Amino acid sequence: DAGVIQSPRHEVTEMGQEVTLRCKPISGHNSLFWYRQTMMRGLELLIYFNNNVPIDDSGMPEDRFSAKMPNASFSTLKIQPSEPRDSAVYFCASSILFGQTNTEAFFGQGTRLTVV
Amino acid sequence: SQKIEQNSEALNIQEGKTATLTCNYTNYSPAYLQWYRQDPGRGPVFLLLIRENEKEKRKERLKVTFDTTLKQSLFHITASQPADSATYLCALLRYNFNKFYFGSGTKLNVKP
Numbered sequence: 001d002a003g004v005i006q007s008p009r010h011e012v013t014e015m016g017q018e019v020t021l022r023c024k025p026i027s028g029h030n031s032l033f034w035y036r037q038t039m040m041r042g043l044e045l046l047i048y049f050n051n052n053v054p055i056d057d058s059g060m061p062e063d064r065f066s067a068k069m070p071n072a073s074f075s076t077l078k079i080q081p082s083e084p085r086d087s088a089v090y091f092c093a094s095s096i097l098f099g100q101t102n103t104e105a106f107f108g109q110g111t112r113l114t115v116v
Numbered sequence: 117s118q119k120i121e122q123n124s125e126a127l128n129i130q131e132g133k134t135a136t137l138t139c140n141y142t143n144y145s146p147a148y149l150q151w152y153r154q155d156p157g158r159g160p161v162f163l164l165l166i167r168e169n170e171k172e173k174r175k176e177r178l179k180v181t182f183d184t185t186l187k188q189s190l191f192h193i194t195a196s197q198p199a200d201s202a203t204y205l206c207a208l209l210r211y212n213f214n215k216f217y218f219g220s221g222t223k224l225n226v227k228p
Contacts, residue, residue: 048214102214104162110158
């Protein structure tokens with residue numbers, strides 16, 4: 001398996017534009033997480049899906065952020081409109097839910113977003 | 117809410133020595149505590165997991181301890197090598213709550 005695949009690796013966009021980040025989780029994994037990493041705040045959990053259903057989106061900072069998981073092999077994180085303070089590295093991670101608890105998380109390479 | 121603290125200052129040690137990193141948490145006791153390694157420009161990679169009923173776990177040169185009374189985990193790398201230089205993150209997971217809460221990480225520099 002190629003692991004968790006994210007695209008694009010780098011994205012530079014102008015303030016106000018829509019940005020879409022993509023993620024392909026590891027085949028067979030039933031949990032998916034979107035994280036944002038900055039120097040100031042570290043690794044923040046934005047949203048968690050289980051079996052394609054959003055379970056917890058309490059970490060999504062604002063209504064400008066939305067995430068979807070239309071099927072088990074694809075998820076998107078959209079920011080509309082983007083702002084300079086959204087600049088960060090966005091990670092997607094997947095995991096297997098055994099019983100009531102996930103085991104380890106497998107991370108993608110991340111998307112470095114710069115909003116100018 | 118859960119708060120996880122790791123030393124934000126970099127840890128600089130000499131090759132061959134043992135590196136010890138600390139993870140402290142508040143509030144809820146986690147079901148699992150995990151340690152990840154992150155290299156620049158890459159996503160975190162899982163290293164070790166320790167359950168709340170385990171005191172210690174080892175994997176090759178790595179050792180993790182878990183003290184639920186102190187609410188602390190220690191991560192040791194013995195016989196450290198320059199290739200061990202990276203940022204190390206701890207993460208907590210609670211029973212029936214399937215979110216991984218991460219600390220901000222500690223950067224380890226192993227000098228030859």
